[in-house]
Amino acid sequence: MAKMDRIYKLKIAKLTNQLSVSHQIEIADIKQIKSLGFCAIICNRPDGEIEEMPSFEDIEKAANEENIKCYYIPNTGPQAISKEMIIKTKAALENSNGLVLAYCRTGTRSTILWALAQKEKMGTEKIIKIAKDAGYDISFLSDRLI
Numbered sequence: 001m002a003k004m005d006r007i008y009k010l011k012i013a014k015l016t017n018q019l020s021v022s023h024q025i026e027i028a029d030i031k032q033i034k035s036l037g038f039c040a041i042i043c044n045r046p047d048g049e050i051e052e053m054p055s056f057e058d059i060e061k062a063a064n065e066e067n068i069k070c071y072y073i074p075n076t077g078p079q080a081i082s083k084e085m086i087i088k089t090k091a092a093l094e095n096s097n098g099l100v101l102a103y104c105r106t107g108t109r110s111t112i113l114w115a116l117a118q119k120e121k122m123g124t125e126k127i128i129k130i131a132k133d134a135g136y137d138i139s140f141l142s143d144r145l146i
Contacts, residue, residue, distance in 0.1 A: 010029050018096070040098070044104040069096065128142065
């Protein structure tokens with residue numbers, strides 16, 4: 001699939017009043033993301049995961065043109081999540097004065113990082129319910145959310 005051949009539209013799932021998650025975004029989505037009020041983007045997808053996806057550098061360049069701050073916190077999956085990634089996620093959320101969109105391939109890895117960053121603020125059941133209501137089953141994380 002060529003970069004510009006989209007078979008789906010931008011699908012955003014709201015987790016909190018501040019954070020929403022999405023599947024892989026494209027350069028062409030940045031203006032729409034801005035129009036929806038997002039002031040920051042967190043990229044949780046490692047560059048080069050698949051050949052067709054835009055690089056973080058390209059997303060960041062387009063986002064900066066729209067005055068959207070970008071954070072690169074690549075996540076290859078639940079087993080690869082480090083304490084540093086959780087700290088960076090917390091910092092990105094704390095340093096953003098407005099709506100934040102985090103993305104990866106499907107939104108799941110972004111949801112998992114958010115969940116682990118929130119475990120001190122919210123109970124396990126609440127985190128899992130918020131994720132489920134947004135369409136993400138992260139119940140397998142319950143032991144790590146205690």
